[in-house]
Amino acid sequence: MSDALEILLLDDEPIVGKRLKPALAKIGCNVEVFQDPIAAVDRIEKKSFDIVVTDIRMDEMDGMQVLERVQARSPRTKVIMITGYAMIALAREAMEKGAFDFIAKPFKPDDLRKVIAKAAEALGSSVDFSAVNENT
Amino acid sequence: MAGMDGQNGNIQDVYDRMEIIGDARRALLERKRFNVKTQIFIANALVFVLALGVAVVLIANIYRIQRRMEFLEFANEFSIEIQQARRYEKNFFLYRTNLEDALENIHAAQAVFIANAEPFASILGRTQQQSVLRQLETYTDLLEELQEIQRKAPTRLFDAAFMGDIENRLRQNGKDMVTMAQGLMGKEKAALTRALQRSIAIHMLSLVALLVVLVINAYLLVGRIVTMLTRFSAYAQRIAAGDFTPITPRRRYRDEFTELAIAINEMIKELANREAALIQTHKMRAIGTLTAGVAHELNNPMNNIMLTAHMLMEENATLSAQERLEMLTDVADETSRAKHIVANLLDFARESAATIQTLELEKLLRDTIRLAENQVRMSGNKIELQVTDHLPAIHGDGQKLQQVFLNLILNAVDASPKGSKIQVIALPYDKAPDHVAIKVVDYGHGIPRHVLSSIFDPFFTTKAKGHGTGLGLSVSQGIVAKHGGKIVVSSEEGSGSIFTVVLPVTTFPKTIHTF
Numbered sequence: 297m298s299d300a301l302e303i304l305l306l307d308d309e310p311i312v313g314k315r316l317k318p319a320l321a322k323i324g325c326n327v328e329v330f331q332d333p334i335a336a337v338d339r340i341e342k343k344s345f346d347i348v349v350t351d352i353r354m355d356e357m358d359g360m361q362v363l364e365r366v367q368a369r370s371p372r373t374k375v376i377m378i379t380g381y382a383m384i385a386l387a388r389e390a391m392e393k394g395a396f397d398f399i400a401k402p403f404k405p406d407d408l409r410k411v412i413a414k415a416a417e418a419l420g421s422s423v424d425f426s427a428v429n430e431n432t
Numbered sequence: 433m434a435g436m437d438g439q440n441g442n443i444q445d446v447y448d449r450m451e452i453i454g455d456a457r458r459a460l461l462e463r464k465r466f467n468v469k470t471q472i473f474i475a476n477a478l479v480f481v482l483a484l485g486v487a488v489v490l491i492a493n494i495y496r497i498q499r500r501m502e503f504l505e506f507a508n509e510f511s512i513e514i515q516q517a518r519r520y521e522k523n524f525f526l527y528r529t530n531l532e533d534a535l536e537n538i539h540a541a542q543a544v545f546i547a548n549a550e551p552f553a554s555i556l557g558r559t560q561q562q563s564v565l566r567q568l569e570t571y572t573d574l575l576e577e578l579q580e581i582q583r584k585a586p587t588r589l590f591d592a593a594f595m596g597d598i599e600n601r602l603r604q605n606g607k608d609m610v611t612m613a614q615g616l617m618g619k620e621k622a623a624l625t626r627a628l629q630r631s632i633a634i635h636m637l638s639l640v641a642l643l644v645v646l647v648i649n650a651y652l653l654v655g656r657i658v659t660m661l662t663r664f665s666a667y668a669q670r671i672a673a674g675d676f677t678p679i680t681p682r683r684r685y686r687d688e689f690t691e692l693a694i695a696i697n698e699m700i701k702e703l704a705n706r707e708a709a710l711i712q713t714h715k716m717r718a719i720g721t722l723t724a725g726v727a728h729e730l731n732n733p734m735n736n737i738m739l740t741a742h743m744l745m746e747e748n749a750t751l752s753a754q755e756r757l758e759m760l761t762d763v764a765d766e767t768s769r770a771k772h773i774v775a776n777l778l779d780f781a782r783e784s785a786a787t788i789q790t791l792e793l794e795k796l797l798r799d800t801i802r803l804a805e806n807q808v809r810m811s812g813n814k815i816e817l818q819v820t821d822h823l824p825a826i827h828g829d830g831q832k833l834q835q836v837f838l839n840l841i842l843n844a845v846d847a848s849p850k851g852s853k854i855q856v857i858a859l860p861y862d863k864a865p866d867h868v869a870i871k872v873v874d875y876g877h878g879i880p881r882h883v884l885s886s887i888f889d890p891f892f893t894t895k896a897k898g899h900g901t902g903l904g905l906s907v908s909q910g911i912v913a914k915h916g917g918k919i920v921v922s923s924e925e926g927s928g929s930i931f932t933v934v935l936p937v938t939t940f941p942k943t944i945h946t947f
Contacts, residue, residue: 312735319739353809380729402739404738
């Protein structure tokens with residue numbers, strides 16, 4: 297296993313971070329969880345993450361703005377968008393703007409892990425699913 | 433029916449309305465019939481009878497005048513013959529001539545009298561007739577006696593004593609007859625004058641009576657028709673204003689206008705059904721819009737539940753009891769959250785009978801905002817509510833009013849650019865006492881001045897084809913009008929719009945029973 301993937305997870309629903317942090321840790325990712333997009337963007341300015349996972353619809357700043365900030369700060373970072381039911385059009389727009397992929401709510405932890413694995417591959421890295429498979 | 437007419441698509445209400453219309457129809461029809469046609473017929477018959485009566489009286493009078501004139505002619509003829517006889521009689525006593533002529537005249541007078549004995553008797557009485565007849569006979573007898581003497585013993589004609597006696601008797605008799613004949617003529621002339629005057633009076637009186645009858649008739653007929661026309665034009669205005677209360681009886685009889693009233697009631701039924709369907713259609717559209725937001729919003733709790741459940745399954749073996757409990761609590765909480773998201777919409781979507789009740793404006797607005805919240809959030813806007821403390825309660829149909837406020841809020845959302853806010857403000861209305869104003873304020877693109885006057889028209893829309901029916905404001909205005917209120921708008925292009933719903937605080941809605 298190479299170096300741990302640095303992941304920033306941004307969703308204004310606290311439970312999303314609470315559940316995904318251990319879920320992604322199991323495949324060897326370092327996850328920083330944010331609910332407030334402003335704080336998350338601040339963090340992005342300071343640290344270059346491998347992958348940013350962000351919800352599209354949030355109150356203070358939406359996922360599209362986060363995507364733009366990430367691209368400006370760190371072009372190599374893969375951005376994965378989380379969308380709701382009615383946001384597919386927005387997700388497409390995000391893809392056009394250079395997001396790596398999108399995942400629609402509701403999703404399983406494994407769905408995100410697979411997208412992250414794909415992103416890791418694109419980064420020339422890989423993730424280790426053994427811990428997950430053991431338990432399921 | 434407890435609710436207002438014509439606002440509800442609910443089946444029960446439709447049946448209620450049909451029943452009310454049916455009741456009105458029965459009440460309208462159970463009265464005695466008295467047609468306008470009948471009134472016209474009766475009035476004409478009355479005028480005809482009056483004219484007939486006048487004609488009969490006039491004809492009778494003319495007939496009497498005719499008889500009087502004939503009698504007068506007779507009296508005149510009789511008088512002339514008698515007077516002529518008397519002139520010859522005088523000649524005889526002076527010159528002993530003309531006795532034959534006198535006799536001839538008196539015979540003629542006798543003939544005239546006998547020919548007219550009956551009318552004479554009917555006018556002056558049988559006794560008088562007999563007495564005149566006797567006088568005529570006596571006079572004739574005396575003349576004939578003189579003739580006899582002249583023929584047999586002409587010398588006696590010069591017996592002064594004898595002749596004087598006859599002359600006196602003849603003269604007396606003749607004088608009586610002439611007096612009688614002249615008196616008769618005078619009487620008849622007076623009677624004729626009276627009859628002619630009566631005829632004039634009858635003509636005048638009958639004209640006056642006819643005029644009075646015609647005036648009364650016109651007054652009654654015109655009054656009846658004009659009253660009904662005025663009433664029906666008031667009905668038409670009331671219906672146009674959206675009051676679909678059926679017409680109920682106001683007179684003790686029914687007529688042609690009753691059929692019109694029944695037809696209008698049928699029309700009211702149709703209009704009410706259509707309006708109800710329109711309101712329902714519009715509500716379904718609003719529900720459709722809201723459903724998209726709800727579906728989106730539901731994804732959050734569902735996602736939370738899904739993630740938690742999967743992590744529970746994955747980590748089942750390694751989780752502590754404490755962690756497990758925490759995760760299960762999250763699942764339970766998120767499930768309730770999902771339930772609430774759906775419950776609001778279900779509450780609004782549920783078809784309930786229109787009920788008029790005391791409404792707390794703040795709660796109503798808060799519920800409405802919650803309903804629209806997903807839309808507001810999806811559009812990237814904020815909504816805030818400000819309610820003046822101790823605002824008086826209003827009366828109305830909560831669901832319908834919610835539909836109005838929801839419509840205004842959703843319109844505001846459509847008009848607002850991303851990141852702006854929508855304000856809902858409830859406060860006492862400053863232009864009229866006992867009214868409250870609910871303002872929905874947006875800071876969007878505003879409404880162009882030239883379309884401002886048409887925004888409440890049905891089917892008017894500024895939205896792209898397929899995005900608006902143009903019924904929202906028209907339906908909303910209708911609902912608010914039924915509550916005794918109105919919606920006013922002020923807008924400035926480029927800086928936003930304010931829609932103000934004005935509602936009376938203590939109106940009790942009209943029901944069928946108050947009419």
